[in-house]
Amino acid sequence: MKRVLVTAGANGIGLVMARAFAAAGCRVHVTDVDAEAVAAVPDGITATLCDAGDEGAMAALFAGFAADWGGLDVLCANAGIKGPTAAIEDMGLDDWHQCLGVNLDGAMLAAKYGARLMKPARSGVMIFTSSTSGLYGTPFRAPYVAAKWGVIGLMKTVAMELGPHGIRANAICPGSVNGPRIDRVIAAEAEAKGMTEGAVRQGYASGTAMKRLTDPEDVADMALFLASDAARMVTGQAIAVDGMTYNVDP
Template sequence: MIERMYPKPGLRVLVTAGASGIGAAIARGFLDAGAKVMICDIDEAALAHFAAEHPAAVTRRADVSNEGEVTALLEAVRASLGGLDVLVNNAGIAGPTGKIDEISTEDIRRTLDVDLLGQFLVLRRAVPLLRASGDGAVLNIASVAGRLGYALRTPYAAAKWGIVGLTQSLAKEMGPEGIRVNAILPGVVRGARIEQVISDRATAEGIPYAQMEEQYLANVSLRRMVEPEDIAGMALFLCSPAGANVSGQAISVCGNVETI
C-alpha cells in the first residue's frame, strides 16, 4: 500500500525554472523517485550548478515567455526523454511591487508573459506528448495569491488567479483523454525569492524588513514558512498512483495563509 504514495520509476518529467528554489526541489524529488528529468531555466549559472550536482538530469536554457525557445525545449524533451509523462509548469517571476498607478506597463506585461502566457506556451507544445504517454499529468505552480487578493502585487495576483482558471478549464478539456491537471498554490516559501518579496514590500510600506516578515508570518495559521520540499512532496503525491483520481484542483501548501 505504501508504494502507492510514490511515483512509479521511469516517469519522464519536465520542470520549468527547475534550477533553483521550488523547481529544483521538485526536480530532485522526481530524480530520487527514479524519474527521467529535464529542467529548463534562464539562469545559466544555476543550471550548471544543478547539472554538476545531478548529472542524471538533462538541463537546457529556455525562457518560457519566448515561443521559439519553448518549441525548441519540447523538441529537446522528445529527443532526450523519448516523450513526456509529467509537466511541472513552475516558471514565474515575482513582478513589481507598488500601487496600480505606479506600475509600468512594461512590468505588467513581463509578469503576465512569464507567469501566465508562459504556462500556455509550454502546455500547447507539451500536451501532444502528454497525450501520447497515455497517462499524463500537469502540475501548474500558482500561489496563494491565486485565491486571495494581494495589495501592491496586482500583476502577480492576476497571473496566479489566471493559472487557477487555466488549470480547472484544462482539467475538463483533457480529462476524457486521461490527462490530470492540478495547480499547487505555495504560500510563504523559504528562500531568496520570498526574502526579496518581503524586502520590496517593506520598502513600499516604509517599515523595517523584520517587521514585514513578522506580518507575513502572522497571516499564516501555523506561523511558519513552507519549505521547498513541502511543495515537492505534494507534486510527487499528485503524480503517484495514490493521486490518480485527483484532477482540476487548486491545492494550497501554505500552512493556511489567511490573508496577504
C-alpha cells in the same frame, strides 16, 4: 521510469522539486534562464537554458523530448517571477506585461506543447505552480496576483480538455516559501510600506495557522503526490500548501 520536466527548475522551488523527483527514481530535466544555475544542476538531472515565455524555444525543447525521450509523463510548469511591488496607481504597463508574460504565457506554452506529447500516450500529469495569491488579492502585487489567478483558470480548463485523454492537471498554490524569492518580495514590500523587513516577515508568518513560512520541500512533496497513482482521481484542483494563510496583508 517517469519522465519529468520542470520549468524554472535550476533554482528555488523548481530545483527542490527536480531533486525530489530524481530521488524518487524519475528521469528529470529542468529548464531555466539562469545560465550559471543551469550549469550547476546536480548530477542525475539534465538541464537546458530556455526561456519559458519564448514559444520558439519551448517548441524546440518539446520536440527534443519527443525525439530523445519518446514522450513526457510529468510536466511541472513552474516558471515565474515576483513582478513589481507598487500601488496600482503607480504600476507601469511594461512591468505588468513582463510579469504576465513569464507567469502566465510560460504556463500556457508548457501546457500547449506538453499536451501534444501526452495526448498520443493517453496519459500524463501537469502540475502548475500558482500561488495563494491566485486565491485572493494581495496588496501592491497586482500583476503577480492577476497572473496566478490566470494560471488556475488555465489549469482548470486544461483539466477539462485533457481529462478524456487520461491526462490530469492541478495547481499547487504555495504560500510564502522560504528562500531568495520571498526575501526579495519582503524587501520590496517593506520599502513600499515603510516597514522593516523583519516586521513584514513576521506578518507573513503570523498570518498563517501554522505561524511559519512554507519550506520548498513542502511544495515538492505535494508535487510528488499529485504526480503519483495515489492521486489518480485528483484533477482540476488548486491546492494550497501554505500552513493555511488567513491574513493576506501583513
